[in-house]
Amino acid sequence: AQSVAQPEDQVNVAEGNPLTVKCTYSVSGNPYLFWYVQYPNRGLQFLLKYITGDNLVKGSYGFEAEFNKSQTSFHLKKPSALVSDSALYFCAVRAETGGFKTIFGAGTRLFVKA
Amino acid sequence: EAQVTQNPRYLITVTGKKLTVTCSQNMNHEYMSWYRQDPGLGLRQIYYSMNVEVTDKGDVPEGYKVSRKEKRNFPLILESPSPNQTSLYFCASSSAQAPQVYGYTFGSGTRLTVV
Numbered sequence: 593a594q595s596v597a598q599p600e601d602q603v604n605v606a607e608g609n610p611l612t613v614k615c616t617y618s619v620s621g622n623p624y625l626f627w628y629v630q631y632p633n634r635g636l637q638f639l640l641k642y643i644t645g646d647n648l649v650k651g652s653y654g655f656e657a658e659f660n661k662s663q664t665s666f667h668l669k670k671p672s673a674l675v676s677d678s679a680l681y682f683c684a685v686r687a688e689t690g691g692f693k694t695i696f697g698a699g700t701r702l703f704v705k706a
Numbered sequence: 707e708a709q710v711t712q713n714p715r716y717l718i719t720v721t722g723k724k725l726t727v728t729c730s731q732n733m734n735h736e737y738m739s740w741y742r743q744d745p746g747l748g749l750r751q752i753y754y755s756m757n758v759e760v761t762d763k764g765d766v767p768e769g770y771k772v773s774r775k776e777k778r779n780f781p782l783i784l785e786s787p788s789p790n791q792t793s794l795y796f797c798a799s800s801s802a803q804a805p806q807v808y809g810y811t812f813g814s815g816t817r818l819t820v821v
């Protein structure tokens with residue numbers, strides 16, 4: 593069965609510092625991995641995805657994520673955080689052979705302090 | 707503008723009173739899905755549809771119905787709402803054109819309160 597774990601309910605970081613939001617997954621076969629961001633009173637917005645190839649994928653708003661197959665992780669990163677990055681972040685996984693079923697993590701709230 | 711439109715944004719209703727939340731997308735997407743979002747639980751899939759007249763249960767389908775009579779619309783129906791269906795609901799759509807893999811486009815959400 594597919595599953596996603598986001599071990600931190602909240603991540604606090606100072607503006608200008610690098611940020612990491614952690615995600616680990618479990619899936620049979622090869623994974624398709626996604627990150628979404630949710631701002632207050634808004635729907636989720638797609639940030640980036642990993643399908644195959646380079647383990648470091650770049651996405652919107654300067655975010656990137658690193659796929660690590662041996663650790664079954666897909667951590668979201670940004671070199672320099674902005675206050676406007678404060679939001680709720682969701683990691684999601686879909687199995688390559690699992691149709692379109694996508695499992696979401698519980699979410700991590702990122703708080704960037706000025 | 708490519709988008710998924712949900713209505714209403716907010717809804718307060720009473721137990722047992724049938725309601726429908728509408729979802730429409732203008733991207734000609736084949737795949738559509740409904741999720742509910744609850745604190746600490748993330749998003750859980752209610753129902754999904756691979757195309758017109760093709761629907762299937764997700765992880766938490768009890769108490770919900772859906773239909774897909776047209777490609778663009780995927781309404782969520784609560785025949786007899788109960789307080790445990792108080793939640794934030796999202797509709798999402800995606801292209802299913804293999805071999806590309808797409809992320810979802812989400813609607814803005816519907817906050818439902820059942821009293």
